[in-house]
Amino acid sequence: MRDIKLAREAKNEKGFTLLELVLSLLIGAMLVVVLGAVLPTVVRIYPQAAYKLEIEHDLEMSRTWLARDAHAANSFTLLSSPAYGSFEWHDYLTNPAVTRTISYYYDSSATSLMRMEEENGVIIGTVSVARNILEEKDVNFTRDDTTDTLLVNIASSRESKSNVFSRSSSLTFSLRSTPETSS
Numbered sequence: 001m002r003d004i005k006l007a008r009e010a011k012n013e014k015g016f017t018l019l020e021l022v023l024s025l026l027i028g029a030m031l032v033v034v035l036g037a038v039l040p041t042v043v044r045i046y047p048q049a050a051y052k053l054e055i056e057h058d059l060e061m062s063r064t065w066l067a068r069d070a071h072a073a074n075s076f077t078l079l080s081s082p083a084y085g086s087f088e089w090h091d092y093l094t095n096p097a098v099t100r101t102i103s104y105y106y107d108s109s110a111t112s113l114m115r116m117e118e119e120n121g122v123i124i125g126t127v128s129v130a131r132n133i134l135e136e137k138d139v140n141f142t143r144d145d146t147t148d149t150l151l152v153n154i155a156s157s158r159e160s161k162s163n164v165f166s167r168s169s170s171l172t173f174s175l176r177s178t179p180e181t182s183s
Helices: 002-012 019-070
Strands: 075-078 082-093 097-108 111-121 122-130 139-144 147-157 164-174
Touching: 019 082, 019 097, 019 111, 019 122, 019 147, 019 164, 075 139, 082 139, 097 139
Parallel strands: none
Antiparallel strands: 075 082, 082 097, 097 111, 111 122, 139 147, 147 164
């Protein structure tokens, strides 16, 4: 009786037929061929896309910081190398009121546009607002006194093994007008 039961179980067990095995091998081989053709392209394109996104992020960060500072400032002073210029305003929301000075300068060791914040002449923080600034001349601050505007040109570049990715941005900011004092 036991032998009959084992024979039935052996009869009910199914394995792969030769046809199923050949078809699965063919499908697997096609997948390997497709992946082999696509993978080198993905490996080549991914760093390029990452570099482009990094440059766009750098330029957007610089736009954000510069817009914030330009709109708050009462004055802007052009400075000499390696500094570009400084914004200044009086913050009356603090008690006592403080004078805020924001200076932008080039850091050659970090190849970055840097932002330094001071309160009453004391440095309270420094932050990189745009990396991948290869040379000091890649950033230019120009003030137009007739319209009280500031023009900032920034060029950010990133080099890979085979390409150089670069993007530039021209920003124009209106400085906050200062009320005229009567004597």
